Amino acid sequence: MTTSPSAGRGAKRADARRNEETLLEAATQAFVASGVEVPVRAIAARAGVGIGTIYRHFPTRADLIVAVYRHQVESCAAAGPTLLRESATPSTALTRWVELFVDFLVTKRGLAETLNSDDAASTALHTFFVDRLVPVCGELLDAAADAGELGRDIEPYQLLRAVGNLCIGGDQDPRYDPRESVGLLLDGLQRRERA
Amino acid sequence: MTTSPSAGRGAKRADARRNEETLLEAATQAFVASGVEVPVRAIAARAGVGIGTIYRHFPTRADLIVAVYRHQVESCAAAGPTLLRESATPSTALTRWVELFVDFLVTKRGLAETLNSDDAASTALHTFFVDRLVPVCGELLDAAADAGELGRDIEPYQLLRAVGNLCIGGDQDPRYDPRESVGLLLDGLQRRERA
Amino acid sequence: MTTSPSAGRGAKRADARRNEETLLEAATQAFVASGVEVPVRAIAARAGVGIGTIYRHFPTRADLIVAVYRHQVESCAAAGPTLLRESATPSTALTRWVELFVDFLVTKRGLAETLNSDDAASTALHTFFVDRLVPVCGELLDAAADAGELGRDIEPYQLLRAVGNLCIGGDQDPRYDPRESVGLLLDGLQRRERA
């Protein structure tokens, strides 16, 4: 983001930085169009750069995916405390936060699927999501529990995984609505006793 | 289409039949070890047969997958009416049936994932599951609704997909328990009012 | 399978003979439908016999092809002397005989092509044709030359190959007519002097 032309050793940086931006945009589009498993070539072509350039900036596919979604994951993480402050109840904050997460996932074709793969690239991606979102989710769950609004104990990781899973295939199939599923899950969470 | 094991009028059938069993076992193991997308060669190697043998018995990957899981899906489908008869309430029957389905899915690594893929083979598999299980699930839901035990309307397909999704990655990761997720979902289903 | 209790060693023969007939018919049809390169399996399927049966009767593809066309090649060979006797001039006999040969070839999809291949099977086929037809063609050419009706000397093998080649692809392509080509060739043969 530093545009200062004077910088000296920063000169190349500006170029590289811009290239990286281009790459991220292209990857974002490619992920939307073809899923995160899209061939690297396709991303390079979309960005109008050589394939080697991708590998220079992002040695593994995970690096690229993480980079593409970093901002949004950060936003989502940041939204937790905010929602907690601004919502009427912790439970409402939790619901709204989960909805944010779902909105994010269902608009990223193939992302939820990839979070469950077990190749090296996907594991790194998974780790990134977990590291950033589990703590936030934990705070929301704790607050709701402290307020006595939760009928059950649940680990934040368990909840995030459940929500993430429910989002898989959420586009493409008109007979399946991830939001409805997540709604049920959250209802179950708040229910005090079982039949 | 005659599957009766006694029927074959040819002498060779016994041999081929046994080979097919071997193949199915190998495929089952391979699916568990590497998911249903495992290369055909790997299955052949595991079974100790030539690659052509696989193609003779199962011309498409979908044929093989369906064959591998047919018995268990049929069992699951058959269990629906039985549970409905033998359980104290339709709601209990539904819960138990879903648990059967979950038990099936979580012990088949990669199966739940594959149900969400969109290549030809996976689509056939998906269709097979849907055709057999959606009607059964629908009966159970209807019975529970008629008994006033359901707090929400839900389409059987939607429920099955949600449950199936929650089972993804259910083994392998000790921090995630699909049964807990499904329990929450079912609780949410029975909940009458939302917070 | 032998139902005649009396027959002795001739009993099996009849069966095998009939089987061979069936095979030849099936092969003939298959050759027409898909060319002589049709997979062995397809011929077996068409004949309703096992694939092993083909290999028992016809160890190589050439054996089968030769068997299929033997009758017609023999007929063609036999027609030479007859035409020579019955035609007004040797030259007319030659023309008519070539026309017979052309009629044979253009109705056998892929046969003319195969006569030019160089794998083992095709070579055997080629040899069979040459052995039977070259002498006949030679007699006709000699007779025409003796009658002073030929403007040029030509070896019978050379002529047969030329005619055979002109027949390649004679079906299928409406823009090419082998008979016209052969007509030109024969005209050229009778022409006395060149421009």
Added chain:
Amino acid sequence: MTTSPSAGRGAKRADARRNEETLLEAATQAFVASGVEVPVRAIAARAGVGIGTIYRHFPTRADLIVAVYRHQVESCAAAGPTLLRESATPSTALTRWVELFVDFLVTKRGLAETLNSDDAASTALHTFFVDRLVPVCGELLDAAADAGELGRDIEPYQLLRAVGNLCIGGDQDPRYDPRESVGLLLDGLQRRERA
């Protein structure tokens, strides 16, 4: 589409260009040795390059075949008008042009055969030949007809096919001489009346 060897603005082009040459040479040799149906792997091996390199330069087999023969077909096409100008009579020009075509075909083992195949690659090749050579042949035929030197009407496509067919197997077999066959055919073409 720019084929000018100097034009490339990238440094790498020279390298790739040379590699393409190598590929074309290897393909030419492989076609001669085994026909144009030679496996792609064999061409790659002959060129000493990876199989992917072939696909990079020539996405389909047809592209490769056309590339291999383009220059010579173009030369042949270009020779038509020249011969017409420089020959004593249109008929002589036609004869010489056909001889050029024959010289080309008989030195490309398997090429004439392939022109008659019907797979996608061969069809493309066929089309390329037809598109380039039929018009030229047509001009020569027209000129000869206008000069009253032709005894027969013939379509240029028909003539080219006949000549092409006569060249099949023209090497390899010392008993068959395509040039003699073509000579007869051309004689037949000029002959005014039939016996």
Added chain:
DNA sequence: GATGAATGAGCGTTCATTCAT
């Protein structure tokens, strides 16, 4: 730093041929 040509392992699939039944 950027490029994109080259690589080659790996995939699905076909089919001639063998051989146990």
Added chain:
DNA sequence: TATGAATGAACGCTCATTCAT
């Protein structure tokens, strides 16, 4: 003798990854 199940080499093709320019 007939069968057809089994074999496995071979093919076309894709694409992640490396590396010379």
